[in-house]
Structures are given as structure tokens and as C-alpha cells.
Amino acid sequence: MFKLLGITIFLFISSAFADGHNNYIYKIKEFEVPLDHFNFEDNRTFTIRYLWNDSYVNREDAPIFFYTGNEGDIELFAQNTGFVWEYAAEAHAYVVFAEHRYYGKSLPFGNASFEHGNFGFLNVEQTLEDYALLLQHIWETKHVRGPVIAYGGSYGGMLAAWFRMKYPSAVQGALAASAPVWQFNGLTKCDIYSKIVTSVFSTVLSENCSLNIRNSWAALKSMFGTDEGKKQLNGIFKFCTPLGKQEDLDDFMDYLEDVYGNLAMANYPYPNDFLAPLPAWPVRAFCQYLDKIYTVNSELIQAMQRALSVYSNYTGSSKCLDYKSAYEPSMGIDAWAVQTCSQMVMPMCSYLNETMIRDKPWDFKEYSDKCYNKYKIRPKLNEITMRYGDKKLDASNIIFSNGLLDPWSGGGVLQAGYADIHVIIIPEGAHHIDLRAANKDDPSSVQQARKQEKDIIAQWIKEFYDN
Numbered sequence: 001m002f003k004l005l006g007i008t009i010f011l012f013i014s015s016a017f018a019d020g021h022n023n024y025i026y027k028i029k030e031f032e033v034p035l036d037h038f039n040f041e042d043n044r045t046f047t048i049r050y051l052w053n054d055s056y057v058n059r060e061d062a063p064i065f066f067y068t069g070n071e072g073d074i075e076l077f078a079q080n081t082g083f084v085w086e087y088a089a090e091a092h093a094y095v096v097f098a099e100h101r102y103y104g105k106s107l108p109f110g111n112a113s114f115e116h117g118n119f120g121f122l123n124v125e126q127t128l129e130d131y132a133l134l135l136q137h138i139w140e141t142k143h144v145r146g147p148v149i150a151y152g153g154s155y156g157g158m159l160a161a162w163f164r165m166k167y168p169s170a171v172q173g174a175l176a177a178s179a180p181v182w183q184f185n186g187l188t189k190c191d192i193y194s195k196i197v198t199s200v201f202s203t204v205l206s207e208n209c210s211l212n213i214r215n216s217w218a219a220l221k222s223m224f225g226t227d228e229g230k231k232q233l234n235g236i237f238k239f240c241t242p243l244g245k246q247e248d249l250d251d252f253m254d255y256l257e258d259v260y261g262n263l264a265m266a267n268y269p270y271p272n273d274f275l276a277p278l279p280a281w282p283v284r285a286f287c288q289y290l291d292k293i294y295t296v297n298s299e300l301i302q303a304m305q306r307a308l309s310v311y312s313n314y315t316g317s318s319k320c321l322d323y324k325s326a327y328e329p330s331m332g333i334d335a336w337a338v339q340t341c342s343q344m345v346m347p348m349c350s351y352l353n354e355t356m357i358r359d360k361p362w363d364f365k366e367y368s369d370k371c372y373n374k375y376k377i378r379p380k381l382n383e384i385t386m387r388y389g390d391k392k393l394d395a396s397n398i399i400f401s402n403g404l405l406d407p408w409s410g411g412g413v414l415q416a417g418y419a420d421i422h423v424i425i426i427p428e429g430a431h432h433i434d435l436r437a438a439n440k441d442d443p444s445s446v447q448q449a450r451k452q453e454k455d456i457i458a459q460w461i462k463e464f465y466d467n
């Protein structure tokens, strides 16, 4: 198994916790872009998609709310970013959701986009240039231009922030929600993600939950070590692929760690159902089954199974537990793996003595070798910080919002100290909850964050028209 994917998938999945409804309506348009913006000799082009809604505007030079894409099909993100729609209706703005190249249907070489020789045009710089040209195209068709506000969540939030930094005359301001722009080499400790996941599971009810999870790794290994125990494990979890080889156990343990991260990211106050139907506050629902310490391995594992069902079988319709292919079909996985193997190197590690997550040191050489074996490319460890800056944020008009329940908040901007960089902390917020549609169960800290964001953006828009 390509373990790198363990890291990469977190971002992708998070974006996919949809409401399960198709609430928003738009036209799907196409825009032709150069394949390689930075090469005048190569005149090949392809088309990216974007979603367009101009029904809210009341003037040609209305503000443009421009969502900067993500590592997946753009329609999924449009349906999960209710805040942009709700605020566009209030602010009489155009709504544009741009699809990131190499994702969704914006594939330069169709099905062959991830064949060797074809994926070299996938990077942040080419993508931002696509967006800048799309804006120019929109202005040309309108003959006037209003202010542009960039929006994004997670990786999309990084793009929104960088779009404002690199194209300040095109973009008036950016809301970067749950954007771990400091999850790069030398800026943040590599174990911060696993520490936050652990703290979320330790505090929701009692520390017993994370202590049980921490003990479960040895329990699993010990049971797996005997034929009788292996049989028991297979009986308890009803795996689609029964545990046989050591590799199966490793895959299952990787799956469990992914689940813990996903539960923390999707720890929203209301049920949501898309890839995994989940109850409200799913970490609490999970930990309810692990609230006392189990000292007998088989009892611990049985309790773990009941807890895991909150994630894997909430609807009760799952026939077997599929720990192997949980993420396979998603289109964005290939492209995101390529990005993590080129520019988007976010060092990750964990230590079982300090967290509930297994020991995993950060080993860049190993990471790089895996990339090379899979894609024949080698990642550049410091490219993002070289291009987009480190903790000295020489920028303005950016809002960085982070929910403290979100494991990615560790790599986010929680303190800036610059007047034009706004930091919004949402104590009860999981992964970019502020970008989601308003919900009656939203805690007041989420409601307040949205109000603050609107006030700041309204001020940017006013400044544009006043000048």
C-alpha cells in the first residue's frame, strides 16, 4: 500500500462531508486555458469547468465571490459551501466555483492525465494562473469589474490565501477557512495533527476513550498473533476481506487512523451524510462506547467494533467492513497524490507515548523514495515556503479561520500580528464548518465567526467601490 495516501486522503475526504442535498443551482461553463502558462513555445490548451450563478446581482460590476477549487469535483464543494451562497444572496454577488485542473472533469488529457509525461502541468502556480485568466475573461465579457473575494476551505483555503498574495490587484481579499498554510517543513511540528486528534478524543467524554484507542493497537496485534485470535477478529468486525497477512492488519490499522482523523474533522453539531453517514457530534457518539477502561483484549476489541460502527455502519446497512477500499473510487486521489509528491509536502509524524496514534517518525527520504517509485518524481520539501512565504505573512486582506476541534488547525494561522491579516478562532468548530450553510444547531462561536467574516468582507468590498 502506498502509505503516503494515508496523509493525502485526510484533506480530500474532509471536503466531502456533504449535507446529502443538492441545494444550489448554477450553470456549468467551460473555459479554455493554456496547458502550460509559463511556456510560450507550447500552445496546447484544455478546458477547465466552472460553476456560475449571476442571479443575485443587481449591477454589472457586482462583487465576484470566487471559490478557488479543491482536490476534487467542484460540484461537491459548491454543494458544501453554503456560506458563499448565503452571503452572495445578501451581498448581491456573482458566484463562481472554479474547478482545479486535474480534478473533476477538468482533466487536460482525459483518462490519460495521470500517465507519465502528462501530470507535470499540475501545480499551484498553473492553477492560480488558470483562475486569474478566468477572472480576466469574466471582466472582459462584462466590460466592467467589481471586487473579487476569494473563498476556499482546507487546500482550497490555501489557494484562496495564495491567490490574494500573488494576484493582489485581481483579488480584493480572501477567506481561507481551515487552511493549514503552515503545515510545511520547519513551520509546525510534525506531530501536531496526531496530538489534536488525541486531544479531541480525550476531552469529549473522558480520557478513557483515547486510552482505549491507544491500547487497541497492541490488543489487535496480540489477537492477530494467534489463529484463535485472528478468527475472533474476523468474527467481530465482519471484514469484507478477512485479515490474513500482516499487510491486511497494517491496512486495517491505517484505516482506523484515517477514521479517527475523519471523525475529528467532521465533528459537526448536526448529522451529515455523504461518504460516511454520521450522527451529530460523531466523536462523542464514538467515545460513548469506550468510556470505561477495558483490560481484556477481546472485550476492548468488541467495544472498539461498536464504536467504529458509528462511522462505518451508522445506517445499519453495511454488510461487511471495507477497510481496504474506503477511498479508492474518488477521482481526486491520483491528482492529490501527485501534488503531495511534488510541492505539497506536509511533514506528518506521531508518537504513541504522547498520543493515541501509532509511532510514525517523519522520514523525508522514505517519502521521497515512495513518490519516486510510484510516479518517477521527487518532491521538493521547501518549495511551498519558498514561494508563498513562511510565518512572516507579508500580505493583507486575508482572513484565516480555524476551528479548534479540527486536527488541521495545528498547521493553521492562529496568530498573525498584522493589522490586515484577520485571525478567527472557532473553539467549537471542526474542519471549515464556517463555510458550510447556516444550521440551527450551529454553536454560537460558529455563528459569530460567520458574522465577523461577513463584516470584514463587506468592508473590503466597500473599500473597492470607494476608491
Ligand SMILES: *[C@@H]1O[C@H](CO)[C@@H](O)[C@H](O)[C@H]1NC(C)=O
Pocket: 023, 024, 025, 026, 027, 052, 053, 054, 055, 056
Ligand atoms: C442561482 O441560484 C438561485 C437560488 O438557488 C436560483 O434560483 C437561480 O436559478 C440560480 N441561477 C443560475 C443562473 O443558475
Ligand SMILES: *[C@@H]1O[C@H](CO)[C@@H](O)[C@H](O)[C@H]1NC(C)=O
Pocket: 043
Ligand atoms: C501551435 O504550435 C505549432 C508548432 O509550433 C504550430 O504548428 C501551430 O500552428 C500552433 N497552433 C496555434 C493554434 O497557434
Ligand SMILES: *[C@@H]1O[C@H](CO)[C@@H](O)[C@H](O)[C@H]1NC(C)=O
Pocket: 110, 111
Ligand atoms: C475514460 O474511461 C471511462 C471508463 O473506462 C470511459 O467511460 C470514458 O469514456 C473515458 N473517457 C475518455 C475521455 O477517454
Ligand SMILES: *[C@@H]1O[C@H](CO)[C@@H](O)[C@H](O)[C@H]1NC(C)=O
Pocket: 205, 206, 207, 208, 291, 292, 293, 294
Ligand atoms: C474510566 O475508566 C475507569 C475504569 O474503567 C472508570 O473507573 C472511570 O470511572 C472511567 N472514567 C470516567 C471519567 O468515566
Ligand SMILES: *[C@@H]1O[C@H](CO)[C@@H](O)[C@H](O)[C@H]1NC(C)=O
Pocket: 237, 238, 313, 315, 316, 317, 318, 319, 320, 321
Ligand atoms: C451493520 O449494522 C447492522 C444492524 O445493526 C448489522 O446487522 C450488520 O451486521 C452491521 N454490519 C457490520 C459490518 O457490522
Ligand SMILES: *[C@@H]1O[C@H](CO)[C@@H](O)[C@H](O)[C@H]1NC(C)=O
Pocket: 351, 353, 354
Ligand atoms: C516520546 O517519544 C519520542 C520519540 O522517541 C521522544 O522524543 C519523546 O521525548 C517521548 N515523549 C515522552 C513524553 O516520553
